[in-house]
Amino acid sequence: MTPTALIPFGMPDVQEALKKLMEAGNEAMRWIQVMGGLGAQVRALGYADWAGGAAKAPFDAIGDTLRGTHGMMLDMYRHPDELLEAC
Structure with a gap:
């Protein structure tokens, strides 16, 4: 990094x-x-506590964080078996 x-x-x-x-x-x-203590009580x-009740669709989990929508769409057609395994 330069000054x-x-x-x-x-x-x-x-x-x-x-x-x-x-x-x-x-x-x-x-x-x-606060939420950690409340979560233990719940x-x-x-x-389920505030985080335990959350879910995300497999497509979104991979598309949003790893591949993007374009990459996911390509994977659906080019590598469907690998994509299903990853989900």
Whole structure:
């Protein structure tokens, strides 16, 4: 990384944005601590917690994170067996 790439980090607007991101991160940590404790209570009652009840379609799981829609469509026709195995 060249020294010029670091220049934006010295700009007041960028520094202020980074401070706000740090505040958001701190708030997210407080949230997950509360949700973690609540999740344990909910699971003890026999229910799925906030993350355990989530699901995603196999097409979306691969397409959204690995291949993209175009890649998935190509895979459906060119490599259907491998795609099914991955799902």
